[in-house]
Amino acid sequence: MKEHVTKLALIRILADGQFHSGEALGQQIGISRAAVSKHMKVIQEWGLEVHRVQGKGYRLAAGFDLLDEAQILDQTDCSSLSVxxxxxxTNxxxxxxxxxxPKGAVCLAEYQQAGRGRRGRQWxxxxxxxLYLSMYWRLDAGVAAAMGLSLVVGLAIAKTLRQIGAxxxxxxxxxxxxFQDKKLAGILVEMSGKAGDAAHLVIGMGLNLTMATTDTKVVGQPWSNLAEACDPMPERNQLAAALIAGMTETLQRYEEVGMAGxxxxxxxxxxxxxxxxxxLMGEKVVRGIARGINxxxxxLLETEQGIVPYLGGEISLRKDD
Structure with missing residues (x-):
């Protein structure tokens, strides 16, 4: 983190969306104008759109709220929160x-240098x-009890987003x-534990908020963002707090009723x-009508052979046009 202190300080100043001269930025942080320019290049590599105008200085294309531990904890209970x-x-x-x-601990980040999705794909x-969020959860019932956990976490997030207007x-x-047949968020559940012991779960979520359309080539499928699904957009700390509360409540209920509930x-x-x-299962493609889950x-996929259940980590579901 130490190597990022200066860049983060610059971002905090620029988060207001206003112009700041290179000289003024340097004076505020205690670095030269040349150093400001060097840090700005890295900030752009992180995915922030920085505008530079002669005579005015630098500004971000859009201002935004930075994640803040205190603000999030003011709005929800969390056993341990790291921003x-x-x-x-984060996973x-x-x-x-x-x-x-402790169970229910959460880690949030503004930027992941090595984010990953299912099967090790880049995120x-x-x-x-x-919004990049990971939560730790312990299931005393063991590894087998974690079957279907990504589904209930998805429900928790969907319910929370609907409650805030999406x-x-x-x-x-x-x-x-x-959202409208396009990917809005992904969930990655990673687990450790031996048969007969408690399951230790890390539940990661990446939620698209305002990601620019220029990034579609990396995502690899049609996607949307929350700005399209929700008007007005919630403040980011409010959103993080609501998601933590929703996931915690749902996981507690899951312990009581299981997937069947x-x-x-x-x-x-x-x-x-x-x-x-x-x-899509490797080279194999199976077509049918989706009939929910068991x-x-x-x-549950309805095919010519009847309704067949499919379960496994190497299966991808897509609409069939």
């Missing part, structure tokens, strides 16, 4: 600290454009949120319920 502006991966940070954190993580947000089996609720939010879909969290 780390620049990080390799990896939590995985490295299993056994040292695009520009500074301040999205009325059309839906879930997509097994780990995405959708969420099946009916899933149908209310399912983006592809009763629609033609295709399952009590184990398996996708």
């Amino acid at each position: 780390i502006p620049v990080i390799d991966s 990896q940070y939590m995985l490295d600290r299993i056994g040292q954190m 695009l993580s520009p500074f301040g454009s999205n 009325a059309e947000v839906k879930v997509k089996w097994p780990n995405d949120l959708y 969420f099946v009916d609720e899933w149908d209310q939010y399912d983006n592809f319920l009763n629609r033609p879909v295709k399952l 009590p184990q969290g398996a996708l």
Whole structure:
């Protein structure tokens, strides 16, 4: 973090969306104008759009609210909260600290240098454009009890987003949120634990807030952002607090009722319920009609052979045009 102190100080000043001269920025932070210019190049590499105008100085294309631990904790209870502006991966940070954190601990970041999605794929993580959140949860019932956890977390996030005004947000089996048939957020659940012991879970979420359309080539599929789904947009600290509360409440309920207690609720939010879909399993493609999920969290696909359950980490679901 020490190597980022100056860049973060510059971002805090520029977050107001106003012009600041290079000289004024340097004086505020105690560096030269040349050093300001050097740091600005890195800030742009982090995904922030910086405008430079002769005679006016620098400003961000749009001002934004920086994440703030105190503001978030004022709005929700959290057993342990860490806001780390620049990080390799919020999930990896939590995985490295299993056994040292209380249940419900959360890590938030402004920018991930090595964000990842399912199967180790890159997760695009520009500074301040999205919300990167990871939560630690311990399931005393063991590894088997974690089956379907990404589904209930998806429901928790969808319900929270609807409550703040994003009325059309839906879930997509097994780990995405959708808005108007486009990806809005992704969930990555990583687990450690032995058979017969408690399951230690790190639940990561990346939610697109205002990510620019120029980034689509990295995402690899149609996507949307919360600014399109929700008007007005909630303040970022308010949003983070609401998501922490929603996830915590849902995980506590999951411990009591299991996956079976969420099946009916899933149908209310399912983006592809009763629609033609295709399952991508390596080189194999299976087509059918999505008929919801079963009590184990398996996708139910109606094919010529009848309704078949599909469950596994190597399956991708897409609409079938």
